[in-house]
Amino acid sequence: AQSVTQLDSQVPVFEEAPVELRCNYSSSVSVYLFWYVQYPNQGLQLLLKYLSGSTLVKGINGFEAEFNKSQTSFHLRKPSVHISDTAEYFCAVSEGSNKFYFGSGTKLNVKP
Amino acid sequence: EAQVTQNPRYLITVTGKKLTVTCSQNMNHEYMSWYRQDPGLGLRQIYYSMNVEVTDKGDVPEGYKVSRKEKRNFPLILESPSPNQTSLYFCASSLAIGLGDTQYFGPGTRLTVL
Numbered sequence: 001a002q003s004v005t006q007l008d009s010q011v012p013v014f015e016e017a018p019v020e021l022r023c024n025y026s027s028s029v030s031v032y033l034f035w036y037v038q039y040p041n042q043g044l045q046l047l048l049k050y051l052s053g054s055t056l057v058k059g060i061n062g063f064e065a066e067f068n069k070s071q072t073s074f075h076l077r078k079p080s081v082h083i084s085d086t087a088e089y090f091c092a093v094s095e096g097s098n099k100f101y102f103g104s105g106t107k108l109n110v111k112p
Numbered sequence: 113e114a115q116v117t118q119n120p121r122y123l124i125t126v127t128g129k130k131l132t133v134t135c136s137q138n139m140n141h142e143y144m145s146w147y148r149q150d151p152g153l154g155l156r157q158i159y160y161s162m163n164v165e166v167t168d169k170g171d172v173p174e175g176y177k178v179s180r181k182e183k184r185n186f187p188l189i190l191e192s193p194s195p196n197q198t199s200l201y202f203c204a205s206s207l208a209i210g211l212g213d214t215q216y217f218g219p220g221t222r223l224t225v226l
Contacts, residue, residue: 001171009152032212043116043202043217044155051212090154094212098162099170100145102155 006103021076023091033074034092116218135203144186148199193225
């Protein structure tokens with residue numbers, strides 16, 4: 001079975017600073033990769049996804065992620081965060097099968 | 113408006129009292145899924161459905177049942193709830209899962225089993 005690791009459970013950062021949220025997955029087969037964001041008391045919404053092609057994927061709200069097949073990673077980045085980016089971020093993987101695997105989540109806390 | 117709805121949003125119940133959480137989507141999606149979210153564990157898949165009358169177990173199916181009699185509805189049934197099923201539950205749907213389609217999530221149902 002696939003496993004998804006988000007090593008950082010919490011990431012504090014000051015407003016306008018850059019941030020990177022790390023995600024590693026276990027499978028070496030072809031995968032689809034996703035980042036979802038969950039704002040307080042809400043459901044999840046898609047930030048971006050990688051299906052194929054360019055390894056740099058751009059998403060909503062200025063976020064981007066880079067797929068690295070050799071390191072089985074899909075780290076999320078933003079060059080300058082805003083207070084409104086405070087949320088929990090989930091990395092997820094699908095092997096193209098029927099199952100979907102989520103990481104444990106990273107809480108991003110943007111401080112003024 | 114395209115959406116996934118869940119009811120109820122909040123539920124407090126007692127051990128052993130059967131309950132159903134409803135999930136409905138209006139996007140004509142074939143794939144639907146249930147997840148539970150627990151602190152430090154992220155989301156774990158309970159059951160999923162590829163289409164009407166086609167359901168299968170996810171990673172944590174014990175203690176849960178589902179049915180898919182209509183394309184738009186995918187209820188989650190807890191026949192005899194126990195305290196370890198206290199959690200936040202999300203329903204999600206997508207056009208199809210095999211092609212990397214985006215999953216759309218409902219607002220969540222917070223369940224407490226006493």
